[in-house]
Amino acid sequence: MSAGLVVSNLSAGYGDVSVLADVSLSAEVGLITAVIGSNGAGKTTLLRSLSGLLKPRQGSIRIGEAELSGAKALDFVNAGIAHVPEGRRLFAGMTVEDNLLMGAFARAAAPAELRQDIDRIYAMFPKLAERRRQDAVSMSGGEQQMCAIGRGLMSRPRVLMIDELSLGLSPVAVDFLVEALKTISGDGVGIVVVEQDVAVALDLAQHVVVMDRGRVSKAGSSSEIAEDRAIRAAYLGVD
Ligand SMILES: Nc1ncnc2c1ncn2[C@@H]1O[C@H](COP(=O)(O)OP(=O)(O)O)[C@@H](O)[C@H]1O
Ligand SMILES: [Mg+2]
Structure with missing residues (x-):
């Protein structure tokens, strides 16, 4: 099966x-x-x-x-199953990092484990690391999409x-996201x-x-x- x-x-x-x-x-x-x-x-x-x-x-x-x-x-x-909704729906008034953490709400994970997962997302999306303390919705559309995908990954989805x-x-943002998704898929998601x-x-x-x-x-x-x-x-x- x-x-x-x-x-x-x-x-x-x-x-x-x-x-x-x-x-x-x-x-x-x-x-x-x-x-x-x-x-x-x-x-x-x-x-x-x-x-x-x-x-x-x-x-x-x-x-x-x-x-x-x-x-x-x-x-x-x-x-x-993780769902990144149309329009991304990031939490306004919350930082990039807090938005990422929201993705782990259903997990009973130790802080160290969450830290590791967040750092892995920052390694994949360095722009998010630079903006970790910034209000998530103040970022560009491409960066917001990175954050929404990162938030989805924080639940450690199978799909x-x-x-x-x-x-x-922008085309540049789309190319970057396409490559990132190929990497995520290659990791078995x-x-x-x-x-x-x-x-x-x-x-x-x-x-x-x-x-x-x-x-x-x-x-x-x-x-x-x-x-x-x-x-x-x-x-x-x-x-
Ligand atoms: N909340 C809703 N209430 C009633 N009809 C809806 C609602 N959301 C979407 N629809 C209708 O369902 C159909 C499919 O919409 P949707 O799933 O958004 O399509 P897509 O994402 O492919 O553009 C459309 O005819 C749309 O008008
Ligand atoms: Mg639609």
């Missing part, structure tokens, strides 16, 4: 509105999975369901042996999910990234899931998706 995240036949929505229908996908530990699809396709709703913020109507969400569908958000964190990695960030820039998604991920109106319309290796004519026409503007 996979130690990663396995989602089967998931349906979810808001009130009377159905958004996700019959979504199945898996995210292996140590691999990067990109979720692409147009605005309103249900990508954010999917990540909210996979982090326990939205209760699914149907289907299964498993990580390792644990069934999480219907569980609380805290259970998802404890099971090894890290990021909603809109590159949105609004599964990564699910929602990414509106398909070229970035194809560079970053080994596996790509395409969503359309709440369903998975296509899934495959990034080279398969990169060669798909319909995808090229719709998302890359080439035919």
Whole structure:
């Protein structure tokens, strides 16, 4: 059995509105999975369901042996799922370091262990080390994304999910984040990234899931998706 995240036949929505229908996908530990699809396709709703913020109507969400569908958000964190939300949602009025520490809220970790984890994040993102005493939301978008990813890593996740990695960030910041995520994945963390820039998604991920109106319309290796004519026409503007 996979130690990663396995989602089967998931349906979810808001009130009377159905958004996700019959979504199945898996995210292996140590691999990067990109979720692409147009605005309103249900990508954010999917990540909210996979982090326990939205209760699914149907289907299964498993990580390792644990069934999480219907569980609380805290259970998802404890099971090894970390969620970096769209817009990053850092805590304003708190320093970079305190934001990172917030990511460890569910862990019963000794201070020395937390220090080690924070130092590892500073080694990966030296900009955060320079700004550790600064209000987190005073930083650039790219630096805030580093902080949000670092906060996610502080829960020591098996699977890290990021909603809109590159949105609004400079190309230089995006390149840096892409390399960092490849390193994090190489360390054995599964990564699910929602990414509106398909070229970035194809560079970053080994596996790509395409969503359309709440369903998975296509899934495959990034080279398969990169060669798909319909995808090229719709998302890359080439035919
Ligand atoms: N809180 C909400 N209440 C009702 N409908 C919502 C809510 N959030 C999103 N939706 C609807 O769900 C659909 C999918 O939205 P979303 O998951 O945000 O898509 P994406 O992230 O792919 O742009 C859209 O039609 C959107 O209007
Ligand atoms: Mg979204």
